[in-house]
Amino acid sequence: MDELAVTLARIQFGFTAGFHYLFPPLSIGLGVFLVMAEGIYLKTKNPLWHQVARFWTKIFALTFAVGVATGIVLEFEFGTNWATYSRYVGDVFGSALAAEGIFAFFLESGFLAILLFGWDKVPAWLHYLSTLMVALGAHFSAVWIVVANSWMQTPAGYHIVDGPFGKRAEITDFWAMVFNPSSMERLSHVLFGAWLAGACLVLSVSAWYLLKKRHMVFARASLKLGLLLTALACFLQLFTGHLSAVGVAKNQPVKFAAMEGHFKVTDPSTLYLIGIVDAKNETTYGIGLKHGLGLFLHGDPDVTVAPLESVPRSEWPNVQAVFQTYHLMVIAGSLLVLLTLSSLFYLARGKLYETRWILWCLVFSVLLPQIANECGWMAAEIGRQPWIVQGMLKTQDAVSINVSAGHVIFSLIFFGAIYLMLLYTFLFLMNSKIQHGPDPEEMKGPIMDIPKQLRSALKERGKRADE
Numbered sequence: 001m002d003e004l005a006v007t008l009a010r011i012q013f014g015f016t017a018g019f020h021y022l023f024p025p026l027s028i029g030l031g032v033f034l035v036m037a038e039g040i041y042l043k044t045k046n047p048l049w050h051q052v053a054r055f056w057t058k059i060f061a062l063t064f065a066v067g068v069a070t071g072i073v074l075e076f077e078f079g080t081n082w083a084t085y086s087r088y089v090g091d092v093f094g095s096a097l098a099a100e101g102i103f104a105f106f107l108e109s110g111f112l113a114i115l116l117f118g119w120d121k122v123p124a125w126l127h128y129l130s131t132l133m134v135a136l137g138a139h140f141s142a143v144w145i146v147v148a149n150s151w152m153q154t155p156a157g158y159h160i161v162d163g164p165f166g167k168r169a170e171i172t173d174f175w176a177m178v179f180n181p182s183s184m185e186r187l188s189h190v191l192f193g194a195w196l197a198g199a200c201l202v203l204s205v206s207a208w209y210l211l212k213k214r215h216m217v218f219a220r221a222s223l224k225l226g227l228l229l230t231a232l233a234c235f236l237q238l239f240t241g242h243l244s245a246v247g248v249a250k251n252q253p254v255k256f257a258a259m260e261g262h263f264k265v266t267d268p269s270t271l272y273l274i275g276i277v278d279a280k281n282e283t284t285y286g287i288g289l290k291h292g293l294g295l296f297l298h299g300d301p302d303v304t305v306a307p308l309e310s311v312p313r314s315e316w317p318n319v320q321a322v323f324q325t326y327h328l329m330v331i332a333g334s335l336l337v338l339l340t341l342s343s344l345f346y347l348a349r350g351k352l353y354e355t356r357w358i359l360w361c362l363v364f365s366v367l368l369p370q371i372a373n374e375c376g377w378m379a380a381e382i383g384r385q386p387w388i389v390q391g392m393l394k395t396q397d398a399v400s401i402n403v404s405a406g407h408v409i410f411s412l413i414f415f416g417a418i419y420l421m422l423l424y425t426f427l428f429l430m431n432s433k434i435q436h437g438p439d440p441e442e443m444k445g446p447i448m449d450i451p452k453q454l455r456s457a458l459k460e461r462g463k464r465a466d467e
Helices: 003-020 024-044 047-080 083-117 124-153 174-178 183-211 216-251 253-259 292-298 319-348 356-364 367-382 405-436 452-466
Strands: 158-163 166-171 271-278 283-289 387-389
Touching: 003 047, 003 367, 003 405, 024 047, 024 124, 024 183, 024 216, 024 367, 047 083, 047 183, 047 216, 047 405, 083 124, 083 166, 083 174, 083 387, 124 174, 124 183, 124 387, 183 216, 183 319, 183 356, 183 367, 216 253, 216 292, 216 319, 253 319, 271 292, 271 319, 283 292, 319 356, 319 367
Parallel strands: none
Antiparallel strands: 158 166, 271 283
């Protein structure tokens, strides 16, 4: 494959993977929210929480369906555009994908129908068990995908053998592969980012209802529970984000140097807030704290950080892209923390539901975790270049040798058109469900068991009193 075809193959995989990554985090986060909401209903028997759980189950089903549809394409791309990579790491990557199928897809598919259609057909405890299992299955899916990707970042538990088509990696220790040096810290960071994505969708829709004076009781309950989940995830994300950055600095120092625009050993190891990278002149211009990297990583400003010049320039990633995507992730996450703290402050004062400016901020908060998740993924993947498997296999050597640039362009246009239709369909259906709102007949409880004649009589009596 020529250089243009390699670039196009990378663009295609980045586009399809990035589009797919919009949906699984929503499913994971909404799964946690459903477990919380339905658990409250079972504990309190308050029909409001039954309504909350049923409405957000519909939103979960939509995000889950589109996530599955968009993820299938990626598996085919491994065989079409990345055949050399598939042969080289098939024993490792294939085992992780097989584990995902066994532990995630079987678990989700086994209980999904009960979650969606079993509300009035199975005992409450069985339905709640189904909710738990589907949420757990969504998390398991992330576990095995992150494990496979982390192995590409920090390979472990393998050796290289000669196969019929050349050298390939073979597992020698399955659990060493699973618990490779970066898997657990990256997994926790990904999962809590997913919790934020789902929770902020809840915040966005709930705040919009409050602004439009619709479904007020439902919106207040959803907003309060969503804010609780957001606050928990934000706290955990700050902790795991720091651990992840420390891990990158230890295991992938070139990537970390690119993330911070740190070129030379003589540079003061600045921790940048924002900036612009001039890779040609090996200089970064921006606002930051000098010697802040040592303080951030080790609590000591005098500790030096490995610069980009420690490796040949040919092994540098696109420093500008890595620097900007990493800092966009940090900025989006910081804004979300600030918004969460502000919302909690107004909630404690009893003014959150009436403060329009912060409700509008919450409406658009759904974008922040998506920006952070996408940019964090791009920083991680671009920062590993030119390696597709760190220190083992370069990206230019991993592509299919018989796929031309024309083939990739055609499939890229084709997938682009299909994904645009999927996006339109998703947004249309999502908007329809939000505009419709929660169904009032889903309110279960003693008040709904009053005979219709009595309810009509009470309503008529109220009218006469008004007159």
